[in-house]
Structures are given as C-alpha cells and as structure tokens.
C-alpha cells in the first residue's frame with residue numbers, strides 16, 4: 111500500500127488549500143484509518159498555526175528600523191533642499 115506516501119506528500123498542499131476536492135476527501139479518509147499519518151498531519155497543522163500566529167502577533171523590528179531610516183533620510187534631504 112502506498113497510501114501513506116501519498117497522504118504525507120499531500121499534507122502540505124492540503125494545509126495550503128491547493129488540493130482538489132477528490133484528493134482532500136481521499137486524504138481525510140486515509141487519516142481516519144491511519145494513526146501515523148494523522149499524527150504527522152496534526153503536527154504539521156499545529157506547526158503551521160504557530161508560524162502564522164507568530165507572524166501576526168510579533169511586529170517585524172526590521173520594518174520599523176527601515177521606516178525610521180527612511181524618515182530620517184527624508185528629513186535630511188528636505189532640509190538641504192530648503
């Protein structure tokens with residue numbers, strides 16, 4: 111049986127909603143019967159959730175530094191133009 115190989119291969123696409131309904135149904139059906147793939151699927155799901163949650167809650171410090179630098183630059187060039 112190569113059902114496990116297919117399921118693991120499609121887990122990432124499943125999570126990214128890149129699968130057709132037929133494939134999604136096939137995988138969810140496999141996950142119901144196969145504990146190993148279900149564990150892998152749940153691990154990937156929680157990992158993906160953690161990553162997306164972290165991206166939302168943590169502001170990128172580099173962005174603020176870049177903005178500050180741009181503002182400083184704008185001020186400096188504005189002064190010299192006057």
Ligand SMILES: [Zn+2]
Pocket residue numbers: 113114115117140144145146147148
């Ligand atoms: Zn399996």
